[in-house]
Amino acid sequence: MTVTQTGEATLIKSIDPTLLDSDRRVAADVDCFQCGYNLRTLPATGVCPECAGAVADSLRRPELYRASAVWLSGLLHGVRCLLFALLQLAITAAAAVVVRFAMPAVGLAGLAGLGAVMFTLVGVACLTAPERHRHGQLEREHWRQAARWSPPATCGLALVTVCIVGIFLPARVSLPVSVPFAATVFLGLVVSPFAVLRYLAILLRRTREAALARLAGHAAVALLTLGIMNFLHALLPLFTGIQALHQFRDLRLIVVGLTGLGYLVCGLLSTYVLLRSRHVFSQALAASESRRVRSD
Numbered sequence: 001m002t003v004t005q006t007g008e009a010t011l012i013k014s015i016d017p018t019l020l021d022s023d024r025r026v027a028a029d030v031d032c033f034q035c036g037y038n039l040r041t042l043p044a045t046g047v048c049p050e051c052a053g054a055v056a057d058s059l060r061r062p063e064l065y066r067a068s069a070v071w072l073s074g075l076l077h078g079v080r081c082l083l084f085a086l087l088q089l090a091i092t093a094a095a096a097v098v099v100r101f102a103m104p105a106v107g108l109a110g111l112a113g114l115g116a117v118m119f120t121l122v123g124v125a126c127l128t129a130p131e132r133h134r135h136g137q138l139e140r141e142h143w144r145q146a147a148r149w150s151p152p153a154t155c156g157l158a159l160v161t162v163c164i165v166g167i168f169l170p171a172r173v174s175l176p177v178s179v180p181f182a183a184t185v186f187l188g189l190v191v192s193p194f195a196v197l198r199y200l201a202i203l204l205r206r207t208r209e210a211a212l213a214r215l216a217g218h219a220a221v222a223l224l225t226l227g228i229m230n231f232l233h234a235l236l237p238l239f240t241g242i243q244a245l246h247q248f249r250d251l252r253l254i255v256v257g258l259t260g261l262g263y264l265v266c267g268l269l270s271t272y273v274l275l276r277s278r279h280v281f282s283q284a285l286a287a288s289e290s291r292r293v294r295s296d
């Protein structure tokens with residue numbers, strides 16, 4: 001094998017094989033990243049007839065960079081909203097600590113909590129918008145649907161729980177209240193954060209940020225673990241009764257402290273992942289927009 005052949009083999013290996021046919025020609029609608037020319041049918045080792053840029057360079061671009069600018073700007077908007085939601089959650093948590101000492105903090109905690117919910121709903125809706133003209137892998141689609149629908153489902157169930165409490169509390173019937181309550185807590189604390197971060201990790205895998213994608217995956221698992229701990233803790237009064245809880249007051253304080261610390265670490269980790277994702281998505285958007293301008 002000659003030096004050129006070895007070079008060509010290495011070059012072909014670095015390209016996503018689904019983009020090429022058996023003759024190593026471009027078998028998909030891939031735009032030249034420099035001029036926007038459609039490279040379909042051109043040899044992978046050739047150059048663009050319009051701008052003489054290497055075809056392989058366009059094929060090696062991260063897959064996300066080839067997505068539409070409209071969809072990418074949605075991702076960016078979603079990430080920004082989720083960052084706002086995290087900020088408001090931090091304010092809620094801080095205000096909740098101060099609540100014990102000052103009443104005005106109650107209003108602030110409530111307001112920031114409501115803001116966090118609204119920003120999460122809008123952010124997740126933007127981040128999980130379907131990608132037009134692209135039939136994603138099944139795994140990606142499952143996680144997109146889970147991330148998209150678990151937060152609004154949590155809010156819906158929370159409203160149902162509040163209504164049921166209003167109806168049943170005077171009669172002290174615990175079962176009709178506890179089932180929707182448990183479902184709300186499970187969806188809100190266990191399913192939603194895990195699904196959203198898991199889907200973010202899948203999106204990041206379509207860029208060159210493999211380490212960031214792994215970090216998002218780790219953050220998802222950490223939040224899942226904390227969510228399960230918190231869920232079990234929230235359900236404790238339903239099984240043991242309020243009276244019995246007083247006996248385990250010290251143990252529960254330790255659990256609450258540890259979960260609080262865990263959420264602080266996860267919050268910081270998620271903020272870092274979202275800040276980096278914002279940077280990655282804005283780069284992909286800039287690449288997509290400049291390609292559109294060139295091809296016009």
Ligand SMILES: [Zn+2]
Nearest residue numbers: 032035048051
């Ligand atoms: Zn070109």
